[in-house]
Amino acid sequence: MVVLEFLKSMIDNFGAAIIVPIIIIIIALIFRVKWQKAVMSGLYAAVSLEGISLMVGAFTPIITPLVQNMADVMVNITGVNLNVFDVGWQATSLVAFSTSAGMIYLGLGIVLQTVLFLIKWTKCFQPSDLWNNYSYMVWGAMVIAVTGNFPLGIACMILCNLYSLLVADMLAKRWSTYYQYPNCTIIAMHNIEPGIFAIVLDPVLNLLHMNKLKWNPQSIQEKIGFLGEPMTIGFILGALIGLLGNITSLGTMEAWGSIFTAAVATAAIMAIFPKITGFFAQAFAPITEAARQFMGDTSEREWYIAVNDAVGYGEPATLTCGLLLMPIMVLIAFFLPGNQTLPVVDLVAIPYMVEGLVAVYNGNMAKVIVTGAIWFSLGLLMCSATAPIFTEVAKEAGYAIPAGAAMITSFNILGKPLVGLVFFAFLSGNPMLIGLAVVVYAIAYICYRKNDKKLEDHLETMAAKNAA
Numbered sequence: 136m137v138v139l140e141f142l143k144s145m146i147d148n149f150g151a152a153i154i155v156p157i158i159i160i161i162i163a164l165i166f167r168v169k170w171q172k173a174v175m176s177g178l179y180a181a182v183s184l185e186g187i188s189l190m191v192g193a194f195t196p197i198i199t200p201l202v203q204n205m206a207d208v209m210v211n212i213t214g215v216n217l218n219v220f221d222v223g224w225q226a227t228s229l230v231a232f233s234t235s236a237g238m239i240y241l242g243l244g245i246v247l248q249t250v251l252f253l254i255k256w257t258k259c260f261q262p263s264d265l266w267n268n269y270s271y272m273v274w275g276a277m278v279i280a281v282t283g284n285f286p287l288g289i290a291c292m293i294l295c296n297l298y299s300l301l302v303a304d305m306l307a308k309r310w311s312t313y314y315q316y317p318n319c320t321i322i323a324m325h326n327i328e329p330g331i332f333a334i335v336l337d338p339v340l341n342l343l344h345m346n347k348l349k350w351n352p353q354s355i356q357e358k359i360g361f362l363g364e365p366m367t368i369g370f371i372l373g374a375l376i377g378l379l380g381n382i383t384s385l386g387t388m389e390a391w392g393s394i395f396t397a398a399v400a401t402a403a404i405m406a407i408f409p410k411i412t413g414f415f416a417q418a419f420a421p422i423t424e425a426a427r428q429f430m431g432d433t434s435e436r437e438w439y440i441a442v443n444d445a446v447g448y449g450e451p452a453t454l455t456c457g458l459l460l461m462p463i464m465v466l467i468a469f470f471l472p473g474n475q476t477l478p479v480v481d482l483v484a485i486p487y488m489v490e491g492l493v494a495v496y497n498g499n500m501a502k503v504i505v506t507g508a509i510w511f512s513l514g515l516l517m518c519s520a521t522a523p524i525f526t527e528v529a530k531e532a533g534y535a536i537p538a539g540a541a542m543i544t545s546f547n548i549l550g551k552p553l554v555g556l557v558f559f560a561f562l563s564g565n566p567m568l569i570g571l572a573v574v575v576y577a578i579a580y581i582c583y584r585k586n587d588k589k590l591e592d593h594l595e596t597m598a599a600k601n602a603a
Contacts, residue, residue, distance in 0.1 A: 202381025330491025373401025408449020514550025
């Protein structure tokens with residue numbers, strides 16, 4: 136338990152900007168990169184991740200109050216008072232790491248993920264993104280809270296992790312290609328899961344000729360000139376969110392100050408983010424080249440390092456779709472039958488949540504917005520269904536429920552339909568349902584392993600249909 140406490144302390148105090156560079160340096164040295172280049176790779180990663188953290192950290196308190204104001208306006212217009220409040224992924228991670236099951240999986244997850252990579256069960260090295268294990272911890276902790284069965288909760292975490300790795304394997308090449316990070320991919324289930332829905336829905340959207348809309352940052356910029364520049368788009372979208380968030384007080388100087396602050400802040404994110412993430416790409420150049428020589432150009436081993444989703448946050452199509460979906464999801468929340476969840480804090484996380492969609496659709500923003508609206512609406516229903524259990528787990532972990540909120544959730548972490556189905560199978564305690572969840576994974580895994588190259592080629596072919 137002392138070791139687990141030490142690991143938790145490392146995560147709490149060091150964070151991605153320290154842990155990821157250390158892992159990168161170790162991997163670089165394994166691939167016989169000279170130590171000077173290895174250290175520089177780590178430093179490039181550290182600088183980019185810290186820069187991303189500072190940008191998102193400054194952006195969140197500007198946008199979140201505006202989203203809250205939008206929700207308040209909708210309450211007044213519709214008379215609907217949603218009683219499940221979205222407290223965000225940060226609060227959820229604190230709850231997860233505060234549970235005994237979470238502490239156990241902190242160590243177990245590292246061992247499991249490392250072994251699965253070494254035996255070639257997966258091509259993704261997940262421990263480099265180990266702090267995102269809290270996503271599995273939350274689901275398992277909720278199973279334990281209801282059933283009192285500790286092994287059942289741990290088993291739920293393991294199966295969720297296996298599903299996560301399977302989805303990550305499927306999307307790794309596409310994500311790496313689109314976001315231009317060699318041998319890198321995102322792996323956190325809460326942000327990669329929507330990519331599966333995109334794969335299924337893409338042929339349908341093509342039948343509707345949505346691939347011909349060519350609505351991506353490059354084509355928009357070509358058509359409308361400077362108005363299509365990422366910085367200009369950011370300014371316009373930021374101003375739109377500012378207007379919606381201050382709709383009841385547009386006659387005041389304070390409101391217009393807020394509007395222009397949101398506009399300039401969003402423009403800054405759009406302009407600066409790609410420059411920061413460029414450093415992150417440089418971190419992997421020596422490793423990629425050394426790995427090719429180390430393994431040999433004819434090596435059959437395909438590998439990807441799991442990276443934090445933040446490295447894709449500021450990509451123009453990703454951030455634009457995320458910003459557009461913020462007011463859309465607030466609006467949907469008030470009219471979606473059966474929904475009790477008010478998305479607030481995690482709305483700023485939507486750019487993370489759409490990365491799988493953006494990669495699959497090759498930046499086609501029309502497809503991303505339509506698919507995101509559908510999938511995230513299902514996510515709102517999953518949040519509503521799991522909120523009573525999560526609220527109790529949070530209370531037991533010592534989390535203070537916000538005033539006025541009957542229950543709490545995380546739109547990003549718990550708004551996951553596929554993981555939610557696995558969770559409810561374990562929650563039931565029914566061996567048949569649990570066995571079904573395991574069998575579905577096994578069949579999907581076998582089918583993928585037999586057809587992995589065909590799937591990769593299919594995704595590249597479908598992505599090309601969305602090219603500008």
